[in-house]
Amino acid sequence: MFNSRALKPISFALGLGLAMPSLAADFMQGMFKRADDSRLQYQLRAGYGAGGDSIGPKVDDAYAQDQVSAGNGLMFGAGVRYALSPALPLTAMPLFVESNINIMIDAAHSSETDVSFIRYPFDVLLGTEYKQWRFAAGYTRHINPKLEIQYSEDDNGFDKETTYEKTYNDADGQVVEVSYGLGKIDANIRYTQIEYDFAGVKVDGSGVALSVMLRF
Numbered sequence: 029m030f031n032s033r034a035l036k037p038i039s040f041a042l043g044l045g046l047a048m049p050s051l052a053a054d055f056m057q058g059m060f061k062r063a064d065d066s067r068l069q070y071q072l073r074a075g076y077g078a079g080g081d082s083i084g085p086k087v088d089d090a091y092a093q094d095q096v097s098a099g100n101g102l103m104f105g106a107g108v109r110y111a112l113s114p115a116l117p118l119t120a121m122p123l124f125v126e127s128n129i130n131i132m133i134d135a136a137h138s139s140e141t142d143v144s145f146i147r148y149p150f151d152v153l154l155g156t157e158y159k160q161w162r163f164a165a166g167y168t169r170h171i172n173p174k175l176e177i178q179y180s181e182d183d184n185g186f187d188k189e190t191t192y193e194k195t196y197n198d199a200d201g202q203v204v205e206v207s208y209g210l211g212k213i214d215a216n217i218r219y220t221q222i223e224y225d226f227a228g229v230k231v232d233g234s235g236v237a238l239s240v241m242l243r244f
Contacts, residue, residue: 072213074238079099079233080099082234084145094215101134102133102185109124123157126151128151129149142180146173146174165205168202168222172195172198176193179192180227195226199233210211
């Protein structure tokens with residue numbers, strides 16, 4: 029049967045995603061109050077990434093075998109984009125800088141085992157745009173990457189749960205992304221190159237993510 033404990037990390041991510049519009053607006057308006065705010069935009073992101081090394085145990089259910097990967101996961105985020113002046117020299121192409129805070133989670137579950145990998149990517153990117161296309165690249169820091177494994181077993185008729193956690197060091201990486209704008213909606217593809225470290229053991233968390241961004 030489906031284990032409701034597996035929904036906890038995903039429910040948390042979805043709840044955070046739903047709360048982000050009001051939280052982001054209040055926080056960002058306080059940080060970026062300006063008399064001329066026409067160059068400032070807020071943005072919300074939802075998407076999914078894939079890639080990286082497999083981590084944690086393999087999980088078997090009645091239909092298939094699954095395993096968490098360091099580059100996989102649902103992604104929700106909020107950020108700001110600010111148009112810079114002057115334009116890019118020699119081309120008259122406008123520049124912008126943007127900063128985003130995201131949550132990314134991958135999970136696998138069975139009746140006896142639940143595995144999740146959660147991290148919080150923080151990005152600072154510099155970009156330019158041409159017509160409806162936007163190109164950006166920059167720095168990302170993945171904060172508090174954590175692998176959590178929950179085992180459940182029958183102990184004389186009672187469920188006994190054991191939780192194992194592995195928290196990786198905060199990791200620095202690079203991001204390249206391309207967006208295509210449709211009004212206030214951007215279709216976005218990004219590549220992240222990053223590596224996680226735990227006690228000297230390296231895990232590749234690089235991957236490609238597809239997302240939709242709402243700008244306002």
